[in-house]
Amino acid sequence: MTESFLPHMNGVTGSVLQILRHLERHGHEARVYAPAAADMPRMIGHARIEAIPSVALPGYRTVRVGTSSTHRLSASLARFAPDVVHLASPFALGWRGALAAERIGVPAVAAYQTDVAAYAARYGVSLTTALAEAHIARLHRRATLTLAPSSESEEQLARLGVDRVRRWGRGVDAERFHPDRRLGAWEHRADAEAVVGYVGRLAPEKQVEDLRALADLPGVRLVIVGDGPSRPRLESLLPDAVFLGHLSGPQLAQAMASFDVFVHPGESETFGQTLQEAHASGIPVVATGRGGPVDLVRQGIDGWLYRPGDLEDLRERVRDLAGDVRKRQAFGRAGREAVEGRSWSAVCDQLLGHFVEAQELHRADAGLRAPRAVRPEPTPAGERKHWRRYIALGDSLTEGLCDPGPEGELRGWADRLALLLAAREPLDYANLAIRSKRVGDVCGSQLDRALQLRPDLVSILVGANDLVKQRVSIPLLATRLEDTVRQLREAGADVLLVTAFLPGNPAARVYVRRFSAWATALAGIARRQGAILLDTDLHPQLAERPNWGEDLVHLSSRGHRFLAYRAGVALGVPLADELGALDEALHAAERTGAGVWWRRHALPWVWRRLHGRAAGDGRSAKHHDYVRLGRERGVREPSEV
Structure with a gap:
């Protein structure tokens, strides 16, 4: 059950695709429930894709929000008869998925991947931040098991009263993202001594506008990969930056490996998949010292973490790497070594272990319940219970x-x-x-x-x-x-x-x-x-x-x-x-x-x-x-x- 899927490609979609491939390789049967979108595939390998009625998210015409009822999801899940329901970055469709799993009596594993509350605040709708946090808390409490991608995410969930939290990170494709993909004579390098690159959505929650602090650094060329509703505003704020738009596949891997420094200013990242991809490409990282980057960047070894909100500190960290080729190379090698053990195969094996644990917890929960069901079911031949x-x-x-x-x-x-x-x-x-x-x-x-x-x-x-x-x-x-x-x-x-x-x-x-x-x-x-x-x-x-x-x-x-x-x-x-x-x-x-x-x-x-x-x-x-x-x-x- 995923809030996002093809043709819209992002971290959630990428994780789901990797999970599907792993499940199929190991002989498991899978089905995907995702918001309906134009050009959505009907099958991925042997996995059937169930398109759920959806509406467009304001500001993101390509992002859909599932609107199916719990009753419909319950009926469809009951026909498929799963052993476990995996909720990928759940919020709207994921909430109804959690209720549907409960109705048919199977465990639900919720993967916390998007800090929706922080996104609400970033978009300037602070009145909804408390609502978003309350919804997140209630959803994850309802799940049998919650998977958090970082230590800060674990702490955030604990503050919201969510228990049964396990750490589960994300894998990285270390073959696609590799130092060998680097283009020495990259056309976007021009006469710059160092290319400082960003990859990700161009949206308020990513705080890409903070990169203005780097605009006048001597010898630095700023290259931005990605698209989104903030692009027109960012192009006016950063007139000297190169905007390459959305890239994927080999083009993205080449661009990432051709950077000299990768920078990510977003403070609401629960994990930071692009940081792993930069490390896999042999590129040092400069990121904010909050959220997922805290667990991915080793200070002074494979990158720098700057003080959140301190743009002068961001500028100095980038200046340090941009002006020192040998340090960049040393940081890059260390980053590559760090991710070589984080293959998607290993990460998905961990996920299967969490599925097994969720089944055990679900059976234990069932044993604690009184014999009477939470909701009485009709009995045949007029034997329905009557109260006097x-x-x-x-x-x-x-x-x-x-x-x-x-x-x-x-x-x-x-x-x-x-x-x-x-x-x-x-x-x-x-x-x-x-x-x-x-x-x-x-x-x-x-x-x-x-x-x-x-x-x-x-x-x-x-x-x-x-x-x-x-x-x-x-x-x-x-x-x-x-x-x-x-x-x-x-x-x-x-x-x-x-x-x-x-x-x-x-x-x-x-x-x-x-x-x-x-x-x-x-x-x-x-x-x-x-x-x-x-x-x-x-x-x-x-x-x-x-x-x-x-x-x-x-x-x-x-x-x-x-x-x-x-x-x-x-x-x-x-x-x-x-x-x-x-x-x-x-x-x-x-x-x-x-x-x-x-x-x-x-x-x-x-x-x-x-x-x-x-x-x-x-x-x-x-x-x-x-x-x-x-x-x-x-x-x-x-x-x-």
Whole structure:
């Protein structure tokens, strides 16, 4: 499962091609899932290429983003029946690939190859950096095993809370990239004493504009290989540089070997494949002392690392090599010797070892799970499980704020789910949720009352009020909630855990990382305790404005309906999806306004906080005891008489 593939050639594509060749040589069957693009091949050797519907990435017309659903990927993977799913530089398609692998019960190995968060910051969209980091963390936590290309990448993933990280670098084609490819009378050398070259995409995250620091170095000719959206701007900034555009194959190998110094200023490289190729070509490297280059460049042996952001230091490091032929040659020989043991064959053998480890970890994880599946499967001959006593625990979302009934009473998603469950036979239903309550309340008084009522189904949606506090310990909250789930399971109840969610507005983005970590914790609780998980991240449309009430904090009636039917699907209620679509069609004319938001909601909330009060103070649960929903079998309604 790769975010990038042919005909777009980059480091990710190159790695995937090398892996495919190695798998075929060793008798393994492979299939590639990649975003559809014009001129994409249908086969690579014996490996079939599955083109996934895609859209173009803004600014990169040749780069496609896969848009296929998790359901489609799951179905296709199930037909192929893989032993492991390899996620190459996963982000969009890779996230759905991780979910699909989980659905069909196979391990997923995620290769961290692109620092998407750093790219977001570099493109000037800092508001999305936290979102990108939260997504990266959640994706890699979901994978069975994560492969990091460098020590700095390992540290970055550790800061994001990702465990099970193994080091896996990249191989280099030391036959193609070789000192013998050097052209002594290269036409682009002209009268220059030293050619300083760069190879890579011409894009903001590569920081190629920093090479302006080298523009007036005496005796130096700057040669830039590559293409991208920044090329017009760079050509104006570096008018004396030679731009060769995109090169590949023998032409690229000749250009690389014909440099005298290779320079790479990008600070967001997780590895730095072109640095290895320069070393294989016998060329010394000058790179920033951050990211992947830290592990690839040996200071004063085969190159120099300059202080990140210090362009004067960059200039002096290049000047040192450009003016000393013997030092360049010595550094070049050392670089060549360093990469001779990093063949793609050796690196791919390591990858196969990681695949085996992922299978072992996956089997161990499965052994930790309770016998009950995370999502119940339908059973034949009418044997589907029916619940007779359902209790809803939580806060204002489960109480039903912003979802008034015909008589003004609050309904909410849990009330609607109860009616859905009661459609086939009577159901005793209690709703113990109260607005403003937190995890401690659910695990305290609400749990105590629930155990007294001896339910056979309990839903829990809580955590949002904890996560928006100034300080919060998610591990402590998760530990307490897991103990609650364990007690309910031991008492004989099935538990539906619903992940907390946010509206899709800029103000909510500051909490994205916390909500992501909380959802990851709930997924672990569900696996270990045999609970049923409703992962709202799989339903991004829930964040859309029409699904939120006029206070912008609670779900609207439409949002409550949507969540209720998604819960019905998670519980295996027959035709829940179809009923949800029908319900939505019947309410198509519903509209939500926000003109009185400040007066009705924002100012009262501020007043309560200033006085140390919460909206739920003094309130009791709307259904502290069971109410009977539905009707007994065999009893006809008056209208039927």
